[in-house]
Amino acid sequence: MTPAPVDWSEHPAAAAMARRHRLRAWEPIPWVAALAFYFLFPKYLGFGTELLITVLFAISLDLVLGYAGIVTLGQAAFFGAGAYTVGMLAKRGIWNEPITGLILAALVAAAVGLGSGLVLLRTQGLTLLMLTLCTMALLEEAANLAHDYTGGFDGLDSLPIAPLLGRFEFNPLYPTTQYLYVLAVLFVCFVFVRTLIYSPFGQSLTGIRENTLRMHAVGAPVRRRLVLCYALSAAIAGVAGGVWAQANAYVNLGTLGLDRAATVLIILVLGGYGRLYGAFVGAVAYMALSHFLSKIYPTAWQLGLGLLLVVIALFARNGILGIAEAAAHRLRTRATP
Amino acid sequence: MTAPLLETRALSRNFGALAAARDIDFTLEAGARHALIGPNGAGKTTFVNLLTGVITPTSGTILMKGRDITAVAQAERVKLGIARTFQINRLFRRLSVLENVYIAVAERVGAAPSMFSPAGTRRDVVEESMRLLETVRLTGDASRRISELPYGRQRLVELAIALGLGPEVLLLDEPAAGVPSAESHIILDAIDGLPRDIGVLIIDHDMDLVFRFAERITVMVSGAVFATGSPREIGADASVRAVYLGQRAHG
Amino acid sequence: MIFGADVASMLLGGVAAGMVLFIVSVGLSVTMGLMGFVNLAHGGFAMLGGYAIAQAMKLWGVGFVPALVFGFVITALASAVLERLLYARLYRASELDQVLFTIGLVFMMIASVTLLVGPENQPLRLPALLQGQVNLGFTHYRTYSVVLIVVGIVIVSGLWLVFERTRIGAQIRAAVDNRRMAESLGINIGRLFTLTFAFGSGMAALGGGLGAEFLGLDPQYALKYLVYFLIVVAVGGLGRVTGVFYAALLIGVLDFTLKKYVPQGGTAFIYALTILLLLWRPQGLFGTKTT
Numbered sequence: 001m002t003p004a005p006v007d008w009s010e011h012p013a014a015a016a017m018a019r020r021h022r023l024r025a026w027e028p029i030p031w032v033a034a035l036a037f038y039f040l041f042p043k044y045l046g047f048g049t050e051l052l053i054t055v056l057f058a059i060s061l062d063l064v065l066g067y068a069g070i071v072t073l074g075q076a077a078f079f080g081a082g083a084y085t086v087g088m089l090a091k092r093g094i095w096n097e098p099i100t101g102l103i104l105a106a107l108v109a110a111a112v113g114l115g116s117g118l119v120l121l122r123t124q125g126l127t128l129l130m131l132t133l134c135t136m137a138l139l140e141e142a143a144n145l146a147h148d149y150t151g152g153f154d155g156l157d158s159l160p161i162a163p164l165l166g167r168f169e170f171n172p173l174y175p176t177t178q179y180l181y182v183l184a185v186l187f188v189c190f191v192f193v194r195t196l197i198y199s200p201f202g203q204s205l206t207g208i209r210e211n212t213l214r215m216h217a218v219g220a221p222v223r224r225r226l227v228l229c230y231a232l233s234a235a236i237a238g239v240a241g242g243v244w245a246q247a248n249a250y251v252n253l254g255t256l257g258l259d260r261a262a263t264v265l266i267i268l269v270l271g272g273y274g275r276l277y278g279a280f281v282g283a284v285a286y287m288a289l290s291h292f293l294s295k296i297y298p299t300a301w302q303l304g305l306g307l308l309l310v311v312i313a314l315f316a317r318n319g320i321l322g323i324a325e326a327a328a329h330r331l332r333t334r335a336t337p
Numbered sequence: 338m339t340a341p342l343l344e345t346r347a348l349s350r351n352f353g354a355l356a357a358a359r360d361i362d363f364t365l366e367a368g369a370r371h372a373l374i375g376p377n378g379a380g381k382t383t384f385v386n387l388l389t390g391v392i393t394p395t396s397g398t399i400l401m402k403g404r405d406i407t408a409v410a411q412a413e414r415v416k417l418g419i420a421r422t423f424q425i426n427r428l429f430r431r432l433s434v435l436e437n438v439y440i441a442v443a444e445r446v447g448a449a450p451s452m453f454s455p456a457g458t459r460r461d462v463v464e465e466s467m468r469l470l471e472t473v474r475l476t477g478d479a480s481r482r483i484s485e486l487p488y489g490r491q492r493l494v495e496l497a498i499a500l501g502l503g504p505e506v507l508l509l510d511e512p513a514a515g516v517p518s519a520e521s522h523i524i525l526d527a528i529d530g531l532p533r534d535i536g537v538l539i540i541d542h543d544m545d546l547v548f549r550f551a552e553r554i555t556v557m558v559s560g561a562v563f564a565t566g567s568p569r570e571i572g573a574d575a576s577v578r579a580v581y582l583g584q585r586a587h588g
Numbered sequence: 589m590i591f592g593a594d595v596a597s598m599l600l601g602g603v604a605a606g607m608v609l610f611i612v613s614v615g616l617s618v619t620m621g622l623m624g625f626v627n628l629a630h631g632g633f634a635m636l637g638g639y640a641i642a643q644a645m646k647l648w649g650v651g652f653v654p655a656l657v658f659g660f661v662i663t664a665l666a667s668a669v670l671e672r673l674l675y676a677r678l679y680r681a682s683e684l685d686q687v688l689f690t691i692g693l694v695f696m697m698i699a700s701v702t703l704l705v706g707p708e709n710q711p712l713r714l715p716a717l718l719q720g721q722v723n724l725g726f727t728h729y730r731t732y733s734v735v736l737i738v739v740g741i742v743i744v745s746g747l748w749l750v751f752e753r754t755r756i757g758a759q760i761r762a763a764v765d766n767r768r769m770a771e772s773l774g775i776n777i778g779r780l781f782t783l784t785f786a787f788g789s790g791m792a793a794l795g796g797g798l799g800a801e802f803l804g805l806d807p808q809y810a811l812k813y814l815v816y817f818l819i820v821v822a823v824g825g826l827g828r829v830t831g832v833f834y835a836a837l838l839i840g841v842l843d844f845t846l847k848k849y850v851p852q853g854g855t856a857f858i859y860a861l862t863i864l865l866l867l868w869r870p871q872g873l874f875g876t877k878t879t
Contacts, residue, residue, distance in 0.1 A: 008467035009460055013435040013479030017463055021455035071683050119867055125683065126626060127870040130822045134859045134866075137815055141856035200443045200459060201452040207440045210429035217389065217427070218441040218502060219415025220449065258811070262691060269688055303699035309692025313685045314677060 021198035030280050034183055038176075045179045051287045052182045053244050058268045058279035059193055060236035065265075066274030067197055068229045069209030070121070073261055074132030075237055077116070077139050078109040080256030082238030085109070087251030088149055090159040097162050098170075102185065102242045109238020110231045112139075117230035121223055133258070140256040155252025159245065170246065178247040185243050189236050194276060196232070205229055209274075266305070269312060272319030281320050340403030342367045342536040343388065343419070343506050348397035350387055357383040359561040361397070365506065369536045370528075372551035374544075376580065380560040381540045382424055385508050389421050390414045401506070415444075418505035422495040422512055424540075428483045435479040437494055438466040441501040469497045472527050489516040496527055507531070509539040513546055525550060548572070556580075596727045598845055604733035606840020607740025608803065612795030612813075613820040614747065614832050615788020621764045621827020623781055625675065626683050628690040630792055631817055632697040632810040637663040637793020638800050639701055642710040652715045659797050664790030671785040676778070694814075698807040707807055712800040736798060743791075744833045751829050760784060764827035816843075819862050823872055831874025 008014050037048050057079055064070045082105035089095040095104065120131045143150045150156065163169045168177040196202050208215045208222055215222050245251040254260060263286075271282025294301040316323055343365040350358040357380045365371055373381050386392045388399065390411035399407045401417055409417070429437050442462050443449040457463065470476045473493040478486060483494065496512060509528075513521045521543075528537060528550065541547050547554065547568075554571040556563040564577050571577055616630040641659035644650045650658065670693075678686055714732060722731040751757035759780055763770040771777050796805065803813060816839070824835030839858065846854030865873065 008464045011467055011476065011479060013433065013476075014457075014463045014467055016433075016480055017435060017439070018455075018457035018460075020457060065684070071687065073687070123866065123870045126620065126826070127822065127866055129626065129683065129687070130818055131863060131866055133815060133818070134863050138856055138859040138863065141853070141859060145853050145856060195455075196452055198455045198457075199452045200448045200454075200456045200462070201450055203436065203440055203443065203456045204449045206432065207429055210431060211427050213391075214423075214427040214429065214498075215440075216391075216411050217415065217421060217423070218444045218498065219412045220440075220444050221412055225450075258815075266688070266691070269684070299699045299702045302695050303703070306692040306695030306697075306699060309688050309695065310674070311692075313681070313689035313692065314674065317681075317685060 021194075030277070031183075031187065038179055038183075042176075045175045047287070047291060049175050049178045049182050049247050051283055052179070052186050053240055053247065054264070054267060054283045054287060055279050056182075056186045056189055056243070057237055057240040057264050058271070058283055059190060059276075060233045060240060061264050061268050062273055062276065062279055063193055063196070063233040063236065064230055065268065066278070067202060067209060068205040068226055070226065070230065071129055072132040073129055073258070073265070074134075074136035075233075075264060076256055076258070076261035077132075077136040078113055078234035078237035079241035079244070079260060079264075080136075080139060080143065081109040081112045081234075082106065082241030083245040083251045083255040084143060084150060084241075085238070086161075086242040086245040087156045087159055090161055090245075091151075091156045093160070096160055098164050098181070098246050101161075101246065102239050105238045105242025105245075106235040107238075109241065110235035112238075113234020114227065114231040117227040117234075121226050121230060136256060136258070136261060140253055143253055143256055151252075153253060155250055155254075157250035159249045159251070161246050161249060170249065172249055175247065182243055182247060185239060189239060193236065197276065201225070266309060268319075270308070270319055272321030275319075275321050278319055278321050285320060340400065341365065342369070342402060344400040345388070346398045346400070348384075348387060348399065349395050350383060350392060351395045356560050358387060358394070359559070361557075361560075361562055363555065363562065363565075365536045365538055367505075367536055368534050369538070370550055370552045371536070371538045372547045372554045373538060373540045373557060374542075374547060374554060375557035375563070378559075379557040381557055382510060383560070384557070385421060385510050385538075385540065388506075388508060389419055415502055418503070419508070420499040420502040420504035420506070421508040422492075422499045422510055424510040424514070426483075426488070426491045426495060428491060428494055428498075430484045431482060433480055433482055434470065434475060434486065434494055435463070435466055437483060438469055438497050438501050439463065441498040442466050442469070445502050466497075466501065469501050472500065472530060473497045474523050489520050492516050493520070493523060493527075496524060500527070500531070505535055507535055507537045509537065509541075511541050512539065513541055513543055521546065597729060598848065599841060600727075600729050600733055600737070602841030602844035603837060604736040604740075604840075605799075605802070605844050606837035607736050608795050608799035609816065609820050609840050610740055610795075610833050610836035611743060611798060612792050613817045613824075613836060614829060615784075615791045616817055617821040617824060617832045618760065618764075618827055618829070619781075619785050619788045620821060621825075622760060622784055623675075623679055625679060626686040626690065627675075628687060628814060629693040629697065629810075630789070631812075631814040632694045633663055633667055633789040634792040634796035634813075634817075635701065635805070635807065635810040636666070636697055636796075637790070638712075638796030638805045638809065639705060639710065640793065641797035642712050642800065642805060643705070645713065646710075652713075652718070656794055656797050659793045660790040663793035664786040667789030668782050668786035671782050675785065676781070679781075694810050698810055701807045710800070710805045712797065712805060714801060732801060739798065744829070747829050756780070756783070760827075819858070821872075822866060823862060825872030825874040828872070828874050831872060835873060 009018065034052065038045065041048065061075045064072060085105040085108040086101050089101065089104065095101055116135050120128060120135065123131060144152055161170050164177055164181055170177050204220055204225055208225060212222060241255055244255065267282040267286045268279055270286055271278035271280065290301060312319065341364045345361050345363045348358055348361040349356065361384060375381055387394050390409060394407065398405055406414060406417065429440065439456065439462055442465050446462060448459050448462050467476060467479065470479055473496055475490060475493055475497065478490060483491060492512060492515060499507060512524050516524065539550060551568055554568055555565045556571060556577050558580050563580065564571060564574055612634050616627060619625060619627055637659040640662050641655045644655040644658050645652065678689055718732045718735055720731055721728045722734055751761065759770065759775045762773065763775060763777060763780060820832060820836045820839055823839065824832035842858060843854065846857055
């Protein structure tokens with residue numbers, strides 16, 4: 001159409017698009033901080049491990065909720081599926097090698113996600129919300145019923161997890177191995193999710209979130225994309241559950257409960273969803289507060305948490321990172337009048 | 338004679354007791370520049386929704402190049418070459434103009450399922466998107482978010498997205514509504530620049546635009562085809578003037 | 589005839605439980621259908637109402653029935669204030685924001701009640717008249733369950749009359765089916781929302797008080813039974829009074845029977861049934877498809 005072909009890759013918009021997936025200067029900070037934590041707070045490594053797992057779980061939720069826009073109350077179904085996969089295999093002595101165990105956990109959780117996603121994602125809105133909730137409750141009940149395999153209400157404890165790489169023991173009292181192992185798992189999963197969201201696939205998920213009707217009109221197989229995203233997110237949640245079972249050497253019904261699903265939702269929203277790093281910020285803020293407050297003043301903690309949620313829903317829908325971004329934007333516009 | 342590009346036979350759609358489309362026989366030839374006009378509530382948008390597969394007909398058939406596509410899903414029809422713009426903007430408001438077009442082009446060229454390479458490195462998709470933005474004179478706004486764009490330019494993004502789907506049939510639902518008159522020629526220019534064999538159906542209330550653009554006009558009233566003919570025939574048709582043109586020209 | 593009496597007593601128990609489910613859930617169904625608002629705090633209103641009733645009886649020595657009235661009124665008033673001040677801001681917000689907001693609200697309700705009254709279960713003493721057994725001719729059964737059934741029938745008939753025969757009922761039905769149309773007909777949607785919301789919360793309070801005898805009453809009530817209330821609403825269909833009634837009876841009887849014969853697994857069966865049902869009819873058993 002144009003007589004002289006122009007090289008559009010020089011255009012600022014095209015250049016920005018070609019650049020946006022590149023590593024930003026501040027992105028190593030969380031990882032450096034996590035490593036520093038290992039050396040600075042050897043007494044809190046148990047807490048740190050829990051924190052890192054929570055980040056991983058929240059990232060899995062961010063993929064479906066923040067990027068694909070699927071509002072789910074049942075994400076813990078996949079966490080639990082992964083945790084029970086590791087737990088049952090280890091307890092029966094079938095499989096207790098940690099890394100391959102996590103792969104199995106991911107596969108089982110992905111299968112649960114794929115199966116439930118295929119049927120659930122036909123619906124939307126309130127029905128979908130209900131179905132995610134019911135599916136999780138059903139799994140919890142099933143785990144409760146299959147007492148012989150799952151340990152029922154008491155769960156399975158003292159899981160015999162083999163040493164990592166055949167050398168490093170998981171010591172529940174001094175969880176140095178767990179901490180570094182979980183950090184590495186988190187890093188691998190994070191790189192996967194980060195790659196995914198900057199890919200054309202991730203772009204199309206964002207499109208579905210922003211305007212589903214338009215995505216249908218550009219010929220996108222919307223449901224197939226959503227189901228795939230749901231299954232991938234389930235796999236990551238399964239890894240989080242699996243690594244949780246390995247690090248704690250036990251698994252119980254709580255891994256499948258509404259409590260866990262609601263907490264991870266709160267954490268993600270607190271940090272800011274659809275932002276990749278919201279999971280980190282939210283988990284740190286929530287876990288630090290709850291660690292110190294919930295034990296001393298459990299009721300006040302619940303009251304404050306409730307108030308916080310109400311305030312976020314009414315005034316700060318983009319969470320802590322959203323507030324930070326808005327503040328940074330204001331500073332920048334003031335600096336360059 | 339080859340089968341027409343797009344054809345409907347006795348196409349009907351009821352919403353409860355309301356017949357939003359009644360026995361519509363309609364033909365869009367390859368290369369057509371066809372306009373669909375009619376008073377508000379005549380069922381024009383319903384007709385477009387039927388053609389694109391957003392809603393399913395109560396009865397009747399839709400044929401594309403002789404093939405029955407009545408039961409073909411919306412996304413598949415896009416792949417067959419039916420693209421549309423929306424009367425109300427349906428854009429990705431929080432994404433940039435370039436990203437909006439990118440998503441459409443990525444679907445067409447089959448880049449969208451790719452998971453492991455960054456979107457920005459698909460230079461073919463980026464460049465085609467930029468070329469489309471050039472067609473609608475929007476390269477200067479390519480980095481801006483849709484929500485920061487004036488309404489009229491959002492209409493142009495709509496058009497660029499539809500063009501990015503490489504359509505053989507292009508359905509434009511009020512493409513110029515809300516576009517400042519100084520910019521409405523961009524839309525016509527963009528349509529003029531299309532390959533001649535694309536069939537274009539435009540719905541609009543702007544009679545200047547319709548008569549400047551169309552080589553053939555169909556008038557719809559209360560869900561049914563009222564008249565079809567050349568602009569001259571339609572302009573001269575007293576009954577059309579009575580139901581529609583007169584009402585707008587003098588009302 | 590032992591078997592017959594067994595069946596009868598099971599049915600009566602299930603129906604009584606279903607009535608309570610209905611009384612609590614009907615408000616949720618109407619507000620969700622009317623406002624499209626995902627209100628996870630509904631169980632919280634039932635809990636608060638139950639507490640208001642229990643406290644009124646304990647502190648002021650009020651009788652059971654006046655306490656129920658008191659619980660209804662105070663909860664309706666409180667929820668009307670909340671609706672005007674907070675809920676109304678979120679009608680156009682995303683489901684996620686509504687979910688977060690109402691979860692936050694439930695947390696606050698649970699914490700406040702725990703702080704003010706304490707975490708332990710609140711016994712609700714029934715008047716002597718309602719205790720004991722009553723002879724129904726074919727079987728003896730607990731008086732209170734029979735009373736619950738009668739009360740439930742009275743309430744559903746009353747609501748049905750209001751819904752089908754009065755102006756405000758017609759307005760609500762119109763707004764559930766097509767809100768924009770209702771607005772264009774000049775119905776004051778804001779006022780309608782506040783009224784139905786307050787009434788629905790009041791009903792929840794009533795249910796909280798009436799059901800405390802077998803559902804218990806502690807701060808966790810607000811979340812413990814939420815899934816049940818949601819299931820009843822989803823199965824019955826949004827904004828359908830009679831639909832919710834049948835769904836509540838169905839779930840009540842099923843739950844009661846299953847708990848008796850399959851104490852393990854009864855709940856799982858109900859969840860599975862709900863999932864299948866919603867896949868088959870996303871609008872619920874008695875709802876109509878909205879476009």
